[in-house]
Amino acid sequence: MTRIGTDMHAGADAGPGPATATATAPSAQVEQLLDAVRQGRRGDVPGLLKALDAAGHKAAVPELKRLRKEVRGWDWGRWREQQRVRGALRLAGAGCITGAAGAAEWIGGRDFQEWGNEGGAVLGVLAHRDHAWLTEVARRLAERPTLAEEEYGLVHGLVLLTGCPAPATDAYVRGWTADMSRRNLVASLRQDPQTPVLVPRLLDLTETPDAVAWQSAAGSEDQRSHWPSALAALAGEGLLDRAELVDACVARLLRGGRPRDLRLPLALLQVVGATEEERRARIPDWLGMVADGPSPVAAHAQEVLAGLALDGALPVRELAEMSGSVLFRTEKKLVRAQLTLLSKVLRQAPGAAAELLPVVMDAFGHEDTAIQERALKLVGRHLAGVDEQVREELAGAAVLLSPVHRAAAVELFGAAAEGDALPYEEVLPPVPEPRTVAPTAGSIAELIEDLVTVVRRPGEPEEFERALDGLVRHAHGDRAALTTAVRETFGDAHWMNGGDHFAYGPQGIMVVIAALTGTARVSRIADGRRRGTASCGHAGPTGVVEARLWEAAWLVASSAPVPFLLATPTLHTGAIDAPVLVERLREYRDAGVEPAPVDLAQALLRVRRSGPGVSAAAEGAAALGTRAGERLAAWLTADVSLAPGVRFLDRGPDIRSGRWWLADRVVVAFRERRTIREEFPPPFQWLGGESTEVARRCRHWSGQHPHWPGVLPQDRETLAVWLLPEVGNGSEWDARGSAWGLTPLAEGEGPVGPAVHVALAVGLGGRHAEDRLTAVDALLVLAARGGLDAAALGGRLGLLLAEGTVKPNRLADASRTAAATGAYGTVWSVLGVLLPGLLAAPKPPRGLGELLAVAAECVERCGAGGTLPGLAEAAARAGSSQAVVQARRLLSALGQGADQTAS
Incomplete structure (x- = not known):
């Protein structure tokens, strides 16, 4: 470290007299302070500060600032040392900086707050300052939202030192209430x-x-x-x-x-x-x-x-x-x-x-x-x-x-x-049309905006897909300009400052950005690309998303040998229109470029295999004369539904809780598909497994959940199996926001089978109203698209109600909400299937009256009629409980309509 304030020439011939001692003493004292700070000796700092005069304080400040900047750049391997040094730095800066604004800025620095609360020590080095100066520092610290709350003792200590009025900021008040409590x-x-x-x-x-x-x-x-x-x-x-x-x-x-x-x-x-x-x-x-x-x-x-x-x-x-x-x-x-x-x-x-x-x-x-x-x-x-x-x-x-x-x-x-007696007409929402995804950013400036958005909000699939494709496109077109722009924007990010930040996964799109600038280790990217098939069905979709990120990182690290990504969706569901994919492969052929394996595999899983233009697209793909074109043509013309066989086990004993959770009782049978096992990269091969049962008893957690629907937008049953444990958290663990996946299930493509109906049934029994509303929307969209099997949904709901996974009052609220939209007939077709089982229970379940009330309202509105097993017996019971009253009402309503059996 360069010594501060030392004159190498002054007094060189004067000998070691008093004048020389006076000239060199401040420099030596500053060096002692800086050495103590570098070694993290926080306890020595107050004494060393007292030994400095005004010139020494002034001389130390630039060096302290340089040291603070250096410490910010240390990697995680030095975090203990970093914490010690920061504690000493905070004290030294508080004692040396002369301006009130600068001192408050230093003391309240976010990097120092992370170190811990040493307010008493800071007060000690400030106690000798002028009261007006301390009052200004206290005011400025009290206005800092987190510091005044987390270090209330420091700010309050300054108030006591100066006798100034209490700073009534929100943060100071929160700190005061915590202290009083x-x-x-x-x-x-x-x-x-x-x-x-x-x-x-x-x-x-x-x-x-x-x-x-x-x-x-x-x-x-x-x-x-x-x-x-x-x-x-x-x-x-x-x-x-x-x-x-x-x-x-x-x-x-x-x-x-x-x-x-x-x-x-x-x-x-x-x-x-x-x-x-x-x-x-x-x-x-x-x-x-x-x-x-x-x-x-x-x-x-x-x-x-x-x-x-x-x-x-x-x-x-x-x-x-x-x-x-x-x-x-x-x-x-x-x-x-x-x-x-x-x-x-x-x-x-x-x-x-x-x-x-x-x-x-x-x-x-x-x-x-x-x-x-x-x-x-x-x-x-x-x-x-x-x-x-x-x-x-x-x-x-x-x-x-x-x-x-x-x-x-x-x-x-x-x-x-009486009003006007109009014939009943079922009201269902309009069938949602697939929404076209916005094109990839055309300029580097637009791409940087997209990247900033994705880094800050990584859970938006459309933005993620555009940004990922944009990185590959612009790395291929103008790598130097893109690299400069990325470094200017993300240069301060911890994952751009060296260290092995991707040892446990790609961390979203950050690994691709870091690969572009060379800050992600090439060996780490290579290891990520070599990872094999998923260990279980639950981890499968996450493995696919991560494989795409590792491959994209490799593409940009190797100067992007492909001009763009094939798998970028054209629709908000994650799907790709078949003619678009054919055109992308044509551009690859004309440029003499071979597709990246993971990118091509994901594109095949996303391409729409039904609808207008698919036959012509298959012919066009075959005419390309490339292996990728042949694979696409075969994929479009083959029956390649990936929907697994699904079984649901009855609830059994569990040592810990006395029951099995929903995720423990889903058993998936992945059918053997040789095409996937032989032609797809390892991260996809679990989809083509042998015809063996795979119990979903794993406990994986992944931040890639929002991207799962885009992995297989053409196969809702498979997606439902992945999402079912998370949807179940909303009813069994009272988690909030657990039903988000029901929207892509309702709006997606592919067959609707038992897994979709179980996920929907569980979502209708979610703990939180917003999740039940999401499930209601999915129910109505499925009904509008003709994909709802009311008997299957009602039967599954009856079982879930009987075992306690779904509570009657929550289901009643969801059913009432759905019916109020005008879908009385749809709701009755579901309730009419599940109610007989509840009515036959030895003891009426709590909340049965609410369900019967919704059912009666539906029947009265839509004019359904017929009989319902067990209803007459329930209506004949003595008493005036809601279950009995509503059973009588439903019985009466069913007798008013046409002869239409509920089942």
Whole structure:
């Protein structure tokens, strides 16, 4: 290391006198500091900093910056040393940099935060600084989103050193709440002078800190750990202004958000309470919460408004507005409570019927027929108090009622409630047309934009395919320009700075980018290309995707001997139009280029083998006179469905959980296909395996899942087998987003068999509503395309319900959603198959009533008739449970239609 501040000529003849010592001492002291930093001796840094004067501090800064840049470039093999050096670097820079802005920037550096929290040591080297300087550093650090939270102690220490006001930034507040939550809450808040300043900011946060959200839940309301109770206690003591707390809570609840983020203001508002005057003054606020708030918030606002209404303090106009908002909501508890409130108010003030009854008709279209019945009875009791115009309006809304209530509506309103009797017509979505994929980037600048997108968001198949083809195309056309552009864009990425970053896989498209610039080891790429067939069916599609990446890396590393990739899809499903592939092979022939093996194999698996133009494409491929053309022609004309045989085992005992998970019970029989075993590269040969059963009991995990549908877009059954364990995670493990694969299954090509129907059945029972909605969309698309086997789906659902993999209430929600689109006949054709098994169970399963309600609605709408085994016995049972009531309703509905057996 070059010594800093040493004059090699000054005093050369003067001897070792005092002047020489004065000239060289700062340089030696700086060197000692830098040596300590290089060796990671963090404990020595504070003492060495004290020995430096202002000139020494200034001289050390450039060297510290150079060392910091050097340390950033160290590879993973030196990470322990890197962490030690970074800790010492942070302290040294904090003690040497003189500007407040520069010091805050240095202390808050992301690379230093990774090292760990040493806030006490940093405070030690800053303690001697001027208070104004420290205040500015504290302000700047508090504005850094992660540092002020993760190193709250450092920023708070600066606040205590200077006596400056608490910086009420979001990050500082989160750090403060975490610190408070680890102590006796009410005592700590009482003693902390920051509390009056930071509590209003806490209530204003968009996202409540985890510790506060957890400690605001209902249950133990010990002031030592329960935030709402602790804040209410401080308000009672006068430390916090109660009226300001109420204002803050109401304002936050009106803004809305996730229930967890509203837990604190709601609980605090309930504990602190609002006075009668505050309740009346905030009627518009309560109305807003009732209309748009999450269920707990809406329920509280409804309770407040109900009290005002029964006391005569809520004007009828506002009560009507409130009722319209609540009756439009889906929560049955809120709707029932509102109908009860309206009934009480109308008994007190019959003259309000003309203004209140019209909003009651919003409940006529509620999904729960019991609520419809209550609303109709409420209208009937007070119908005499309205004029003819309101009566006609209510009669017109009666068409929203379920057919089971039509007779009562006609009795109440007369013939006007019958509406126009139109013949039933099944409504299914339009059949989706394949969408053409955008062409590959025509310029290097456009390609770089695509690469940045794929690196940041690697799960988008269309963008991935365009970027992969673009790398090969432009590496073949102008390798030098592309390499320069890639280095400028990705030069700081860790996978571009040496080291063996691809030892465990290609890491997506990054291996191809690194191969272009020469930073990916050629030996590693060669090893990747030599990998053989997959060890199991689950790992198969991932092996294909990775094989394509390794091959593309080899192509660009060897100056891209091919002008473009054959396997780039032309359609969003991952498929390739046959004429396009023929034309690509023609260009290869004319250029004298042989296809890359993996690329050609993937192209064959993607080419569309049915539809217009396929026969002509096969003839054109054969006429090319190349081996690749002959293979394509044979592939297009042969029956090469890759769909495996699939069996599903009955649930059996499992030592760990008492049952087998869905993935354990799928057995796949891969049929022998000599063409694939003899002509395809090793990563594909598992598709042509011998006729032996392969149990799917592996536990592979791969980030390549989004690319699986594009591996075999013509064979949905095989894809369904791969995706089934992940779809099952949504019902068995409550995973979110697990049903994404059902969309390509519905929109793809190839036969639809048992695997697709099992995957769909499991998806309809997913834990999360968004996954069930995805499954509903897939169900309707399959039905619209004529690929749905209702009997097979209903039978599989019956088995899954019986064994507990699918829960009745979740299936009921999905079925209700599908039926509401107008597909009543389709939904009934499925429910009519699965219900007999549930009705025959010794004990009716929980949620059976909901399924029967959906089935009854479907039958009433589509006019189906016939008999359903076990239904009459269920309807004859004593009691008024939902299962019994809905069984009677379904039995009645089936008797009204034509003679059509459900099965």
